[in-house]
Structures are given as structure tokens and as C-alpha cells.
Amino acid sequence: MKLPELRIGNITPRFPIIQGGMSVSVSTAPLAGAVAKAGGIGVIGATGISTGKLTEEIREARSLSGGGIIGVNIMFAARDFAELVQTSIREGIDVIFTGAGFSRDIFRWVKDSRTEVVPIVSSARAARLAERSGAKAVVAEGSEAGGHLGTEQSIKEILPEIVKEVKIPVIAAGGLIDGYDMAEMVNLGAGGVQMATRFVLSEECTVSSHYKQAYLAAREEDVIIIKSPVGMPGQAIRNNFTKLIYQGEAPKPDHCDACLRECSRDYCILQALNNAKNGLLDEGIIFAGKNVAKINSILPVEAIFNKILTEYATV
């Protein structure tokens, strides 16, 4: 099967594969740089880090990218959304992916820059709004995705509806792990795919080895939905901390930086995500996509690309 050309305004990656942005600090410069170098779009998870740290990450990713395309992912729900966006634009980022809410302002902010904006949506209505606001592509994310979820519907259900609704390219996301999944999405009208969970199990991903081991050990039934203080459900691997959340016994924050526009303060999601990526799994949340159990190897990013593209070519 022929690969689609994924044109997002003034950028066209060699391959229509995006590594989904993962916060807090799950997708950092080494992963994003390697994905960009392999011909995809490498995305830094920018939510939950300072603007100074983001500047460093963007510069490092660029130095590793071999001239490839680098993006950032910023959650609208973050209180410092505007500052993170302005920092990224100032650093000349190629593309900003934004989800967990919708910003009209961002299209005005990028107007005099070379930066493209790609909203992450889970419905045809939101996709239409994004296109009308000036987006040159959208990511359609289904219920199989890792992290915060905007829908209970499968990507297979929402993708055709969204493709029908807009003229801009639609990038499919949620539970996609190989070239066969990619071919299925292209058949449903996708202009490209976004994969995140697959890239956690890469050599370049900088999370603790305990985090990667939890991914490798996860069975299908270990992937569960939790309540996040952000006000959206989240998909994660069952562990001690998710048990506490279910029992309403997750530790209340003793300190709060008010990092979110709105937060239930049931527990500190920033702390829980940071703990997990640092290897403190019992005190942390391990976000993961629904199909994590189907991945059983940690590979270099280049090998992941070769595998996906070879599988795709056989379809």
C-alpha cells in the first residue's frame, strides 16, 4: 500500500508518522529528536515543565533531529498554556499539538511565525471548529489512547465521521502500534497516524526502566480508566496508586502550584505523573494506551520505524 503524503501547512514529514506528545516528561528531547531523524514528527511533551526547561528541550531535540521536524504538545488545561506556546513559537518550533480544551487565541499567536497548530479532537464537531479556526490538520483521538481521553468511542468509529466533516488531513490516534494498524487507518481515510505507547518502549525514551518494565508486564486487563483531577478520564496501567484513586484514598496534595486552570485537587496529577516516570511506580500514574499488552520489545526508534514501514508495505 502506498504511503499518504501528510502535508500540514508548510511541513511535510518524510513518513506520515507522529510520535504523540507525552507529559510529564515522558517524551523528551532524545525521543523526539530520534523520531524526527527517522523521518516522522518527534513531539516533546511540554505540559508540566517550566518554560526554561522547554527551551532546553526544544534546542536539544533539534540538535538530534538531523534537520527533521520537531513539535511540542501543550495541554490547554494547563494554566501556563500561553507561556509555553509563546516559548515554543520563539524557539521556532515546527508544530504545536494542543488538546484537553480548545484555544482560538493560539491561531492568532502563530500568525506571524512559521509554526503550525494541530488540535487534538475526538468529534466531528470539534474537528470542524479547528478547521474553521485555521488548523491545517487535526489529530483524531479515540478511546484506545493513553492519557486523558475526550471520548468513549473507538478511533475506528470516530475517524470516518471526522474525515467526512473536514477537508484538512486527519491524523488517527489511539491504540495503534504497528504498520497493519496504520494501513487500517489509512483505509479509513487517515492522512497519517500518531502513536505514543509504542514509542515509550523505545531505547530513546528517557523514563525510568521500571516504567518500561510496567509496560512490558501489562496484560490487556491491566489497562483501566481512572478519574483525573483535570476533569477528564485517563487511561493507565493498574497499580497501587490507581487502587488508591478507586478507593478515594489517593493522597491529597500538601502543596499546590495551581498548575491547571481547573483541578478537583483529589490528588496531584503532576506529582503522580512525575513519580511514575522517575520509577516511583507505587506513588505514580503510568498512562498507557489500550494495546500496550501487544508490544513486547524495547527497540531503537529507527528499528520501530523500519518495522512499521515494512509491515505497512506488505498490506
Ligand SMILES: Cc1cc2nc3c(=O)[nH]c(=O)nc-3n(C[C@H](O)[C@H](O)[C@H](O)COP(=O)(O)O)c2cc1C
Ligand atoms: C504516557 C502518556 C502520556 C501522554 N501525555 C499526553 C499529553 O500530555 N498531551 C496529549 O495531548 N496527549 C498525551 N498522551 C496521548 C498521546 O499523545 C497519544 O495521542 C495517544 O496515547 C495515542 O494512543 P497510543 O498511546 O495507544 O498510541 C499521552 C499518552 C501516554 C501514553
